Amino acid sequence: xxxxxxxxxxxxxxxxxxxxxxxxxxGGSGAGSDRAAPSTRIxxxxxxxxxxxxxxxxVTLTEGPRLRQVTVTDSKGGNLAGRVSADGKTWTSERxxxxxxxxxxxxxxxxxxxxxxxxxTAAPDKVNKLTLAPGKxxxxxxxQPLSIVFDHPVKDKAAVERRLKVTTSNPTxxxxxxxxxxxxxxxxxxxxxxxxxxGTKVTLDAELNGVDSGSGGWxxxxxxxxxxxxxxxxxxxxxDGHRLKLLRDGQVVKDVPVSAGTPGGEKASWRGKTVLMSxxxxxxxxxxxxxxxxxxxxxxxxxxxLTWSGMYAxxxxxxxxxxxxxxxxxxxxxxxxxxAAAVYAxxxxxxxxxxxxxDAKGTQALNNGYGEWNLSWAxxxxxxxxx
Numbered sequence: 001x002x003x004x005x006x007x008x009x010x011x012x013x014x015x016x017x018x019x020x021x022x023x024x025x026x027g028g029s030g031a032g033s034d035r036a037a038p039s040t041r042i043x044x045x046x047x048x049x050x051x052x053x054x055x056x057x058x059v060t061l062t063e064g065p066r067l068r069q070v071t072v073t074d075s076k077g078g079n080l081a082g083r084v085s086a087d088g089k090t091w092t093s094e095r096x097x098x099x100x101x102x103x104x105x106x107x108x109x110x111x112x113x114x115x116x117x118x119x120x121t122a123a124p125d126k127v128n129k130l131t132l133a134p135g136k137x138x139x140x141x142x143x144q145p146l147s148i149v150f151d152h153p154v155k156d157k158a159a160v161e162r163r164l165k166v167t168t169s170n171p172t173x174x175x176x177x178x179x180x181x182x183x184x185x186x187x188x189x190x191x192x193x194x195x196x197x198x199g200t201k202v203t204l205d206a207e208l209n210g211v212d213s214g215s216g217g218w219x220x221x222x223x224x225x226x227x228x229x230x231x232x233x234x235x236x237x238x239x240d241g242h243r244l245k246l247l248r249d250g251q252v253v254k255d256v257p258v259s260a261g262t263p264g265g266e267k268a269s270w271r272g273k274t275v276l277m278s279x280x281x282x283x284x285x286x287x288x289x290x291x292x293x294x295x296x297x298x299x300x301x302x303x304x305x306l307t308w309s310g311m312y313a314x315x316x317x318x319x320x321x322x323x324x325x326x327x328x329x330x331x332x333x334x335x336x337x338x339x340a341a342a343v344y345a346x347x348x349x350x351x352x353x354x355x356x357x358x359d360a361k362g363t364q365a366l367n368n369g370y371g372e373w374n375l376s377w378a379x380x381x382x383x384x385x386x387x
Contacts (some may be wrong), residue, residue, distance in 0.1 A: 155214020
């Protein structure tokens, strides 16, 4: 890490800068009239080379009329924004000082006199990182949530959530909700109250640099992602009627027969509002990966993932005799090659799959993919750390 040298005088937490002024009496030459101007002094709450990170930088004017501006620059060339108090005596940064970073402070008072100071924060013992979905500059369906999975546990969830800023191109009510991801890691998702409006542009600014997540360590950088909401599409799967319908702007554009999971046991399908997580094409599906022994080992075409537990919609030509009349799969929603190809080509990642019917083993869990749409709005809001 590049550190800015810290002067020994900083141990006093104050710095004075004395400026000279030259003036002479009327008609005089000014000789011998030089005298020292009043000093401008500041103190900074963080000092030395091992200052504790996570607190705002506070610059206090100890001598002088009032602060006019303060600049705090880090060793990477970035600036900490901040505000001068109403009485002009203090300046406080809007964001905390980050760990393992050197800072240079320059303050200027109302008379134009300035003072400087330097400090550096201690390096973090542990660094926390995160993974964002959806990816940057993608176009997704109307049910796609913002989802953040953290590498390490987040103990202070409220501190983290305060630094997550969602901006939308039109008024959109939404809320964060915390859960444990299917992987066992801490996760927080942001979903709107209702499905997104098509064309909405969404930006997440995760301003986490300098935030302590607790036992999981410090964040040492910011993150961001931007995505756009695509076509208004909903996929309806009727388990009891053995049909899959694709609706676009409320109109049915595809209606195909399917055979879903065999009811009455672990091979049954999940019901509920799920979200298309990914379009994976041709993949190898093996039953032991989902706890079903050695029942199958197949290369499967047009695979569309709906849950982490292995529920897909895909081509299943081996079940052709059951399409439209019986559920005989090992949990997935199967259809003919031609129909699967057509659905695969039409759907977007983030499209909702609304699965209904009694031939199910229950409702998809919250963290088994994106299950938040199965909660009421009030129940979802209650999962925010700031409620």
